[in-house]
Amino acid sequence: MQIAKDTVVEFHYTVFEGENQLESSKDGAPLAYLHGHESMLPGLEKALDNKSADDSFSVELEAKDAYGPRHDNAVQRIPLKHLQGAKVWKPGMTALVHTDQGQRQVTIIKVGRFNADCDLNHPFAGKDLKFDVEVVSVRAATSEELSHGHVHGAGGCGH
Ligand SMILES: [Zn+2]
Known part of the structure; x- marks a missing residue:
């Protein structure tokens, strides 16, 4: 077939x-x-x-x-509880986030106590x-x- x-x-x-x-x-x-x-x-x-x-x-x-192309300034602060894929987050890891446009992959830049700064570009952008x-x-x-x-x-x- x-x-x-x-x-x-x-x-x-x-x-x-x-x-x-x-x-x-x-x-x-x-x-x-x-x-x-x-x-x-x-x-x-x-x-x-x-x-x-x-x-x-x-x-x-x-x-x-x-x-697609990489976008500069595509950094967003996301609550840790919205990140899926691991229990402990470190910079450089990728996480899944549910958005209105569906699931997307983000890259962790900086981790705080309750939030993480995430790069919204796809890792392969x-x-x-x-x-x-x-x-x-x-x-x-x-x-x-x-x-x-x-x-x-x-x-x-x-x-
Ligand atoms: Zn189905």
Whole structure:
């Protein structure tokens, strides 16, 4: 089966900036997403189009086609209780924050007693990236997944 709109794709990826490996999914489970529903980086989704299970390829994305430019002055003070991902925070760590626009990743700059100064830029903002991709599986989405607009695991999505 080929990757097309309304298929559920699982793939492993390793991201590089130049020679420098930034992140890899290979430490854990592959990433799963619903193709054609704007839940994936557009440049990456385009490169995945028409690929099949066991295909592997590399794609280079300029910053503007990946996580966008870095914004200066994107620092915000956020209550520690709103940061997810760790119990103790240190500068340089990344945290997840829920916002009106959905979940976003922030980088801790300075930690106080109740609040942390966080850089709201995505950690990969401003970087030209190369993705090494291995397609693990492709299947048709269920009607429930299509109506929710996201992938469900073995036990559904719990809502
Ligand atoms: Zn759901």
